[in-house]
Amino acid sequence: MREHLVGLLLGGVAVAQQQVELTGVPHEYQRLNNCGPTTTGMYLGYYGSALRQHQVAEALKPNPRDKNVTPQQVLEYVQQQGFQAKLGSGGNLGTLKNLVKRGIPVMVHTWMELPGEGGLGHFRLVTGYDETRRQFTTFDSYLGPRRVFSYGQFDQDWQVMNRTYLVVYPGQKAPWVEKTLGVRMDDRWVERNALRVALREAKEQPDNPFAFFNLGSSLLKVNSPRAAVRAFDRAFSLGVPPRMLWYQFTPFQAHLQAGQPGRVVELTSRVLRAAPDHEEAYFWRAEARLQQGKVTEARADLRQALRFRPLFQEARERLLALNVKSKRP
Numbered sequence: 001m002r003e004h005l006v007g008l009l010l011g012g013v014a015v016a017q018q019q020v021e022l023t024g025v026p027h028e029y030q031r032l033n034n035c036g037p038t039t040t041g042m043y044l045g046y047y048g049s050a051l052r053q054h055q056v057a058e059a060l061k062p063n064p065r066d067k068n069v070t071p072q073q074v075l076e077y078v079q080q081q082g083f084q085a086k087l088g089s090g091g092n093l094g095t096l097k098n099l100v101k102r103g104i105p106v107m108v109h110t111w112m113e114l115p116g117e118g119g120l121g122h123f124r125l126v127t128g129y130d131e132t133r134r135q136f137t138t139f140d141s142y143l144g145p146r147r148v149f150s151y152g153q154f155d156q157d158w159q160v161m162n163r164t165y166l167v168v169y170p171g172q173k174a175p176w177v178e179k180t181l182g183v184r185m186d187d188r189w190v191e192r193n194a195l196r197v198a199l200r201e202a203k204e205q206p207d208n209p210f211a212f213f214n215l216g217s218s219l220l221k222v223n224s225p226r227a228a229v230r231a232f233d234r235a236f237s238l239g240v241p242p243r244m245l246w247y248q249f250t251p252f253q254a255h256l257q258a259g260q261p262g263r264v265v266e267l268t269s270r271v272l273r274a275a276p277d278h279e280e281a282y283f284w285r286a287e288a289r290l291q292q293g294k295v296t297e298a299r300a301d302l303r304q305a306l307r308f309r310p311l312f313q314e315a316r317e318r319l320l321a322l323n324v325k326s327k328r329p
Helices: 035-046 053-060 071-080 093-101 151-159 171-185 187-204 209-221 225-238 250-257 261-274 279-291 295-308 313-327
Strands: 008-010 013-015 019-022 084-088 106-114 118-130 135-140 144-150 164-169
Touching (some): 019 093, 071 084, 071 106, 071 164, 084 171, 093 151, 093 164, 093 171, 118 144, 144 151, 164 171, 171 187, 187 209, 250 279, 261 279
Antiparallel strands (some): 008 013, 013 019, 019 118, 084 164, 106 118, 106 164, 118 135
């Protein structure tokens, strides 16, 4: 039996059985490489915040040339602004729809292909869906407001970033969010589920490099670095885009935990040849050089990381620890 679209008004949300679109999101077009701060500003603006990309960028990427803001950085930033948030991977379309239906937009870390530019990591804000047309509505800082993506295209792009999602909400909405996310509030369940999804997709899509990349990331999270390295090696042999390592650093971590710092130096140096101001690549190369016993080179890399991101706390703490250690008798 066909369902009729019956619209209701619930907390400023137009709710229908098969179609939902949230209103009140302030759209803003991004500056170069500024999708993270811009999408964060749009997200918080939905809840009444006056913060916009230039203010958010002061904290998230004070270096305008910075190629990347991680979902973890966004999580920490929104928490500092007084919001609650839940970051996860291995998401699915149903979870997005259930959150939107309850008035909660969702920020996703995804992939975007641009003519003449190639592939890039990107953030979008999911604000609606239409079951009849099988499509999501998103606010995109690069493409514009109310950009529509079919479920298939959306999921294909989202898979590249291991279907990473960030749910941001004020405290009074916590009961709704916790009920909607259910077991996804449990980080260990999320990790195990992401691994199950990655294992299935690697089996079903043996020629898909992203399926194996996600498998490597998920294996790392369950403390299986050597198995993760094998999955990453398979992904790279299938053709992972070079820019993938601008946004995801789990291969560096896996190789370090597997005792293979030379491979990390190789991969991070490759990133730095294409993006000489990539602070995370400097940080992970420093970690590899420390494992190799090359303290002077590691210290130089950490200084470079801090040059390009002065608020890079992990790099600052690591450099401080090295300096303290060198002063001990």
